[in-house]
Amino acid sequence: MGNKSILVVGGGISGLTAAVEAAEVGYEVYIVEKNPYLGGRVAQLNQYFPKLCPPNCGLEINFRRIKNNPKIHFFTQAEVTGVSGQEGDLEVRVKINPRYVNENCTACGKCVEVCPAERENDFNYGLDKTKAIYLPHIFAFPLKYVIDSRACRGKECGKCLEACAYGAIDLDMQPKEMALKVGSIVWATGWNPYDASKISYYGFGRYKNVITNVMMERLASINGPTGGRIVRPSDGKPVEKVAFVQCAGSRDENHLPYCSGICCLASLKQATYVLEQNPAAQAYIFFIDIRALGKYEDFYARVKDNPNLHLIKGKAGEITEDPETKDLIVVAEDQVTQKLMKERFDMVVLATGMVPATREARPPVEMAFDGNGFVVGGANGVYGAGCVHRPMDVASCVQDATAAALKAIQSTLGR
Numbered sequence: 038m039g040n041k042s043i044l045v046v047g048g049g050i051s052g053l054t055a056a057v058e059a060a061e062v063g064y065e066v067y068i069v070e071k072n073p074y075l076g077g078r079v080a081q082l083n084q085y086f087p088k089l090c091p092p093n094c095g096l097e098i099n100f101r102r103i104k105n106n107p108k109i110h111f112f113t114q115a116e117v118t119g120v121s122g123q124e125g126d127l128e129v130r131v132k133i134n135p136r137y138v139n140e141n142c143t144a145c146g147k148c149v150e151v152c153p154a155e156r157e158n159d160f161n162y163g164l165d166k167t168k169a170i171y172l173p174h175i176f177a178f179p180l181k182y183v184i185d186s187r188a189c190r191g192k193e194c195g196k197c198l199e200a201c202a203y204g205a206i207d208l209d210m211q212p213k214e215m216a217l218k219v220g221s222i223v224w225a226t227g228w229n230p231y232d233a234s235k236i237s238y239y240g241f242g243r244y245k246n247v248i249t250n251v252m253m254e255r256l257a258s259i260n261g262p263t264g265g266r267i268v269r270p271s272d273g274k275p276v277e278k279v280a281f282v283q284c285a286g287s288r289d290e291n292h293l294p295y296c297s298g299i300c301c302l303a304s305l306k307q308a309t310y311v312l313e314q315n316p317a318a319q320a321y322i323f324f325i326d327i328r329a330l331g332k333y334e335d336f337y338a339r340v341k342d343n344p345n346l347h348l349i350k351g352k353a354g355e356i357t358e359d360p361e362t363k364d365l366i367v368v369a370e371d372q373v374t375q376k377l378m379k380e381r382f383d384m385v386v387l388a389t390g391m392v393p394a395t396r397e398a399r400p401p402v403e404m405a406f407d408g409n410g411f412v413v414g415g416a417n418g419v420y421g422a423g424c425v426h427r428p429m430d431v432a433s434c435v436q437d438a439t440a441a442a443l444k445a446i447q448s449t450l451g452r
């Protein structure tokens with residue numbers, strides 16, 4: 038018999054699913070997550086297509102299953118540094134980075150009131166800042182503060198230490214190393230947004246009102262940088278006219294040669310955010326072809342009939358900025374009318390695709406990859422799950438992760 042423990046790397050929806058599925062049939066599961074919270078990129082979404090419900094409902098159910106299951110152990114701010122052994126009998130080395138906040142934290146927030154240092158808020162994709170001591174987001178699990186050591190002024194400042202009535206802050210915390218013995222591994226480290234600044238002709242990074250689809254999720258979220266008001270980053274004005282530029286870097290040999298499959302649905306969803314907030318607003322989607330596969334055809338049909346949503350078949354060729362107003366001018370050829378369009382917008386949202394996390398950070402264990410860095414299948418006790426395999430929606434990730442959990446279970450049984 039092999040070792041009946043499973044390691045899950047990545048605590049996004051795929052990793053959480055694999056973990057609870059394996060633990061609920063009796064396996065000991067360890068989740069190693071690099072962020073200070075579980076939930077992955079789904080926690081950063083405003084609503085889920087197709088139902089347009091808040092993603093925290095789905096995550097919350099998984100967090101409850103984790104809290105109630107003594108077989109699941111999770112480590113945040115942790116990464117796998119090495120793997121040795123063979124299928125059924127693997128030894129994994131894990132590094133846990135210091136949180137500088139211990140279990141006594143009640144998330145009262147007194148520390149934030151006195152902290153003088155700031156950092157860019159990565160949860161909101163840089164749209165605002167947090168203090169050096171911060172709660173990653175209001176639904177964070179675990180609900181505990183964390184200190185960003187790159188921004189913190191340390192003991193010389195020490196204001197948070199004085200403000201914390203619970204003795205929860207420990208600036209002397211050190212990184213820890215540990216070894217885990219497991220039978221198999223599920224690798225579920227997900228995806229990163231394609232770097233939009235590489236598409237120079239769209240002006241991301243140069244023009245403040247050009248944002249990406251992941252930033253739009255945060256702008257529309259009640260726990261986002263504007264409390265859910267969709268406003269222009271340049272001047273805080275509510276948006277009246279927004280363009281969504283599809284395939285921003287996708288299906289393009291110079292950037293990502295593949296289609297991420299979810300960007301058309303994400304833009305249709307985000308158009309509903311704009312049009313619900315301001316029914317008089319106008320939303321334009323510039324597309325090559327709308328990809329709403331399978332059951333998502335219904336979602337597309339439901340959204341597209343809004344008279345203030347304009348679907349333009351034509352790839353945006355260039356975006357320029359009016360330096361006075363900071364309005365943006367999108368140039369595209371409408372392939373239906375064959376006319377060149379030059380349309381002015383308050384804001385442009387670039388629908389950038391999904392890049393597997395394994396493209397930039399290769400796992401310290403033998404796995405096979407395709408030319409874009411996606412994990413191909415899995416073997417010898419190490420299996421990919423979710424968006425490390427290919428770009429996927431949440432429902433497909435859940436199915437893929439359940440399959441990975443089953444394969445991982447088989448590996449623990451020995452050969």
Ligand SMILES: Cc1cc2nc3c(=O)[nH]c(=O)nc-3n(C[C@H](O)[C@H](O)[C@H](O)COP(=O)(O)OP(=O)(O)OC[C@H]3O[C@@H](n4cnc5c(N)ncnc54)[C@H](O)[C@@H]3O)c2cc1C
Nearest residue numbers: 047049050051071077078085086226227228423424430431
């Ligand atoms: C703009 C946009 C909108 C979307 N909207 C929807 C929607 O409405 N409905 C829908 O179904 N889908 C939507 N999606 C897709 C959805 O975001 C993905 O299906 C989902 O995030 C995939 O989950 P995952 O767990 O595979 O990856 P992730 O969410 O990326 O989770 C991976 C986890 O692994 C962690 N990790 C990464 N590297 C390491 C490492 N080396 N060690 C330890 N941990 C690591 C990460 O911190 C993260 O927590 C959208 C995508 C985009 C781009």
